[in-house]
Amino acid sequence: MPIYVAIRNQPDPVLEGGDVFARNAALALAIATLAACNVAAAQTANQPPDTMAARVEACTPCHGNKGEGTSDVYFPRLAGKPAGYLYNQLLAFKNGRRKYPPMNYLLEFLTDPYLQQMADYFADQHPALPPVVASDASQEVLQRGQSLVTRGDPQRQIPACGSCHGPALTGMEPGIPGLLGLRPNYISAQLGAWRYGTRTAKAPDCMQQVAARLTEEDVTAVAAWLANHPAPVMNAPAPKGTYVLPFACGSEPE
Amino acid sequence: MPSRSPILVLLLWSLFAGSAAEAQQKAGPTSDNIVARGEYLARAGDCIACHTAPEGRTFAGGRAMPTPFGTLYSSNITPDRETGIGKWTAEDFYKAMHTGRFPDGGLMYPAMPFASYTKVTRADSEAIFAYLKSIPPVNQRNREHDLRFPYSNRQLILGWRTLYFNEGEFKPDPTKSAEWNRGAYLVEGLGHCGMCHSPINALGGTAQSDAFKGGLIPMQNWYAPSLTSNREAGLGDWSIQDISDLLQTGVSQRGVVYGPMAEVVHNSLQYLSDEDTRAMAVYLKGISEPSPPPPASSVLPTTESSLLISLGKTVYDKNCASCHGAQGEGKPPHWPPLANNQSIEMQSAVNPIRMVLNGGYPPGTKGNPMPYGMPPFAGLLSDNEVAAVVSYIRTAWGNRGTPVSARDANELRSAPLN
Numbered sequence: 001m002p003i004y005v006a007i008r009n010q011p012d013p014v015l016e017g018g019d020v021f022a023r024n025a026a027l028a029l030a031i032a033t034l035a036a037c038n039v040a041a042a043q044t045a046n047q048p049p050d051t052m053a054a055r056v057e058a059c060t061p062c063h064g065n066k067g068e069g070t071s072d073v074y075f076p077r078l079a080g081k082p083a084g085y086l087y088n089q090l091l092a093f094k095n096g097r098r099k100y101p102p103m104n105y106l107l108e109f110l111t112d113p114y115l116q117q118m119a120d121y122f123a124d125q126h127p128a129l130p131p132v133v134a135s136d137a138s139q140e141v142l143q144r145g146q147s148l149v150t151r152g153d154p155q156r157q158i159p160a161c162g163s164c165h166g167p168a169l170t171g172m173e174p175g176i177p178g179l180l181g182l183r184p185n186y187i188s189a190q191l192g193a194w195r196y197g198t199r200t201a202k203a204p205d206c207m208q209q210v211a212a213r214l215t216e217e218d219v220t221a222v223a224a225w226l227a228n229h230p231a232p233v234m235n236a237p238a239p240k241g242t243y244v245l246p247f248a249c250g251s252e253p254e
Numbered sequence: 255m256p257s258r259s260p261i262l263v264l265l266l267w268s269l270f271a272g273s274a275a276e277a278q279q280k281a282g283p284t285s286d287n288i289v290a291r292g293e294y295l296a297r298a299g300d301c302i303a304c305h306t307a308p309e310g311r312t313f314a315g316g317r318a319m320p321t322p323f324g325t326l327y328s329s330n331i332t333p334d335r336e337t338g339i340g341k342w343t344a345e346d347f348y349k350a351m352h353t354g355r356f357p358d359g360g361l362m363y364p365a366m367p368f369a370s371y372t373k374v375t376r377a378d379s380e381a382i383f384a385y386l387k388s389i390p391p392v393n394q395r396n397r398e399h400d401l402r403f404p405y406s407n408r409q410l411i412l413g414w415r416t417l418y419f420n421e422g423e424f425k426p427d428p429t430k431s432a433e434w435n436r437g438a439y440l441v442e443g444l445g446h447c448g449m450c451h452s453p454i455n456a457l458g459g460t461a462q463s464d465a466f467k468g469g470l471i472p473m474q475n476w477y478a479p480s481l482t483s484n485r486e487a488g489l490g491d492w493s494i495q496d497i498s499d500l501l502q503t504g505v506s507q508r509g510v511v512y513g514p515m516a517e518v519v520h521n522s523l524q525y526l527s528d529e530d531t532r533a534m535a536v537y538l539k540g541i542s543e544p545s546p547p548p549p550a551s552s553v554l555p556t557t558e559s560s561l562l563i564s565l566g567k568t569v570y571d572k573n574c575a576s577c578h579g580a581q582g583e584g585k586p587p588h589w590p591p592l593a594n595n596q597s598i599e600m601q602s603a604v605n606p607i608r609m610v611l612n613g614g615y616p617p618g619t620k621g622n623p624m625p626y627g628m629p630p631f632a633g634l635l636s637d638n639e640v641a642a643v644v645s646y647i648r649t650a651w652g653n654r655g656t657p658v659s660a661r662d663a664n665e666l667r668s669a670p671l672n
Contacts, residue, residue, distance in 0.1 A: 048577070048585050048626055057577075058613055058627030061634060095309045101671040102612065102630050109520040109617035114624050 052121040058106060059118075068127040073185040077130075082237045083116075083123035084174025088202065088251050090115040099198045129181045129231050137224035145225025148218060149179075158213050159246040161222065164206070169226070171237040175251035180231035187223040202250030209247075292385025295378050298530070299371065299444040300522035304328045314338075314392040319365055324401035326365050334391035347383040348376060353421055361411040363399070364419070373424040373443035430540070437537025440530060445522075450478040450514060470604065475669035476513045477602040482543045488596075489535075490542030497535035502526070503621030505587035509595050512614045513605070520617035559645060559657040562638075566646025569639050573631065574647075582651045588626040593651035598644075603658040606644050607666050610635070637664045 048054045053065075064070050067078035078086060092098035094107040094115065107115065135142065147153075149169070152160035161179065165171055171178035179187070193199035194211035201207055214222070245252065296302070305328050307316040315330040332338040339347070346357040354368035355361060362368060374382075404410060424443055426435040441447050450471055470477050482488050489497050492508055499506040504519045511519050523531070571580070578584050582593030592598060598606040613630035616622065631640065640663040648655030 046585050048588050055624060055626050058615065058629045061629045097309070102632070105612055105671040106615055106627065106630070109516045110615055110625070111618035111623060114618050117624070 052117060056118060056121060062102075063122075064127070066125040066127040067122040068125075069130065069183075073183045074189055076186055077181060078122040079125040079127050080235065081123060081177050082171055082173050082175065083119045085171070085177045085251070086119035086122055087116050088175055090119055092199075092201065097200045098193075129235065132228060132230050135184070135224045135228040137220070137228070141221045142225050142228060144217075145221035145223070148214075148222050149225060156213055158210065158218075161210075163243075163246045164249065164252075166238050166243070168232050168238075169229075170232065170235050172242055172252070173237050173240040175249070175253070176237070178231070178235060178237060179226050180229060180235065182227065184223040184227040187226055188219050191219045191223070204248050204250050206245070206247055206249035207251075288381050288384045289388045290385075292381035292383065292388075294525070294527075295374075295382050295444060296385055297522055297525040298440060299374075299382070299446070300518060301331070301382075303517060303521045304366075305331050311392040311394065313386070313389060314394045316394065316397055321365060321401075323405035324399065326363060326399045326401070327397040328366075329396050330392065330394050331386055332389055332392040333387045334393050337393050337395045338391060339386065340391060342383075344380050344383050347386075348379045351379050351382075352423070354415070354419065361408050361415070363408075363411060364414060367446035367449050369419050370443055370446035370449060372419075372421050373439065375423055378444075431536070433533045433536050434540055436530065437533035437535070437540075440526075440534050441537055445534070447481065451481050452478075470602065471514060474514060475604060475666060476608065477600070477604040478514070479597065479600055479602075479605075481538060482541050488542035489538050490544075492539065494532065494535045494539065497538060498528075498531045499587065499621075501534060502528075502531050503587075503619050504616040505590070505622050505625065507586045508591070509597050510587070510590045510616045512609060512616065516614070516617040519619060524617070524619040524621065562642045562645050562657055563649060565639070566642035566644070567650070569635065569643040570646050570650075573634070574643065577628070578647075582647065582653075587622075592647050593653065595653075598647055599653050599655035601656070603644060603648065603655070603662060604666065606647065607640065607658060607663050608669060610640055610644055611663070611666060611669075612671060632667060637661075637667075 060067075062070060062072070062075045063078050067080075069075060069077035069079075089098060090107060091112065093100065093103045094110065096104060137145075148158065149161040152158045152163070162169060164176055165179045166176070169179045190199060191211045191214060194205075194208045195214075248254070302312065304317055304319065305313045305315050307314070307318075310316055311332070313330070313332045315328045317328045319326045319328060330338040333340040335341055342350075342357060349355055349357070350362065351368060351371040351374055353372070354364070354366070399406070424439045427438070430438075480488060496506045496508045500509065500511060501519065501523045503524070504511045504516060526534070570578075577589040578592050579589075582591060582595075584591035598609075609628070611630060611632040613628040615627040616625040618625060635643070637660040641658050641660040644663070645657035647653065649657065
């Protein structure tokens with residue numbers, strides 16, 4: 001288990017998913033009901049605001065009011081990431097392919113269209129990026145990180161991270177996230193999660209193939225360099241199909 | 255609790271079988287298409303929840319079900335001839351639902367709720383079977399159960415059956431309305447509500463006399479309240495409309511569902527027709543018993559608990575009042591009221607403590623597709639603060655619950671979340 005789980009101030013709940021009743025299934029909704037109208041009719045004066053912002057208040061203590069992130073270095077920023085990417089993550093949490101029990105629990109019985117709306121909401125937020133915190137990693141480590149990110153390591157069949165995450169590392173619509181504005185602990189925890197199998201993406205899980213080829217030192221180096229590298233002013237993901245990926249990714253349909 | 259010999263039960267059943275006819279007449283949708291009816295009934299029985307794995311093929315089984323005795327894996331019930339129930343006859347299927355036996359006579363583990371499904375009529379069983387025969391077959395071998403010795407020995411089920419299994423179709427109560435009987439048929443039969451809403455004893459059984467009396471669900475650490483006591487989830491003083499809203503949409507003017515009950519609403523109850531929902535509401539309201547007077551102790555807090563409660567008010571005003579209101583009035587149905595909400599006043603404080611630690615969303619339903627949520631406070635509040643705020647909401651605004659300790663809060667931090 002990646003260490004990052006253990007140092008949160010809540011004990012680590014049982015990770016093995018699936019019990020008799022914690023069950024889920026994404027199914028088409030069928031029967032229009034009278035009660036639906038009743039709930040709607042009750043939406044009068046003394047009601048919570050009819051906004052997405054009010055509906056995602058369950059998320060903001062961890063992710064920030066506009067998805068900008070919080071002081072906890074393992075709680076990621078959501079704002080401005082490609083909507084398709086965020087949606088894929090919410091589906092993965094809902095179905096247990098990506099594991100973080102507090103989130104798995106919250107999303108379990110929400111419908112897919114609603115998860116899409118949550119993803120759209122956070123993708124549309126644009127709070128300022130956090131300032132880059134100077135890294136205490138050595139020059140040698142930072143150089144190794146830069147080299148892996150921009151050139152990869154052909155001998156070990158590691159493609160440049162930029163070949164998928166974009167030349168400016170800002171990602172590509174709909175499914176590839178940017179890599180700047182993330183904190184080093186979060187980046188290494190995610191790469192670790194792919195190597196340990198607690199995070200999986202849609203097959204073919206290209207990111208798993210990449211992460212499996214990285215050593216601990218590689219992970220430390222890319223995380224340090226990425227976190228140390230300021231994001232461009234235009235940090236928006238590139239439009240769909242701007243460049244061709246070195247190999248297929250289930251998260252980014254051709 | 256009564257322990258009966260299976261033979262006697264069989265005898266009784268054959269005596270009364272004839273009178274079960276009435277309840278089966280009114281089956282959900284008006285369609286006379288047997289497959290559509292079967293699909294609707296399979297919804298009412300929530301077969302999908304156990305028989306479909308996350309992101310797995312529908313009804314192909316393989317869902318892990320942890321029990322105190324080890325892990326069970328649900329079966330493939332698609333019509334695949336090799337790995338599913340493709341070779342079964344309607345008779346075999348009825349026998350499974352009604353008697354908890356495989357076609358070869360072998361005994362099923364009661365995790366398959368045959369102890370409730372035994373009440374299902376023959377006609378309804380046949381409709382469900384016709385529906386299951388109509389879905390795409392999936393070739394996926396059943397995974398073997400992983401049970402500790404001696405539970406791996408199916409002969410043990412015999413003992414369980416003698417103690418807890420009453421075989422027999424639903425028998426309508428002629429002194430009650432057709433609507434009440436329809437509700438009873440759904441709640442006691444396909445709905446298998448008693449599987450959770452009953453005290454679970456060491457053997458994993460439900461004593462008939464304790465049906466619907468509430469209990470802690472093993473492995474999950476959620477308390478399924480009594481459906482008969484108005485001091486728990488008894489619905490005696492709820493309106494039929496509020497009960498129906500709760501069952502069909504997951505939210506209501508009186509309270510919301512969460513935890514395992516959110517699953518039941520999401521996968522099953524939201525699909526039931528207005529008539530069937532109303533019938534269940536009428537029955538549930540009908541079975542609630544007069545409340546005993548509240549325990550006197552809760553009114554007079556000790557010095558210690560009064561300190562706790564004043565800390566609780568501080569925590570509440572800062573973290574909770576924005577949604578639940580300064581007086582616990584909430585903004586129902588989306589932000590539930592906490593004042594006069596029986597689900598937080600029950601003797602067992604497991605649910606409100608877990609609610610505060612884990613937060614939650616009511617289930618997404620047709621009637622409430624975009625629910626509002628509550629953040630988890632596990633990472634934001636200490637054990638003391640959790641105990642304080644839960645003690646506060648259980649005793650403020652005329653609520654009649656009792657204070658809880660930091661230890662109670664701490665123990666539930668490790669409760670499984672999924």
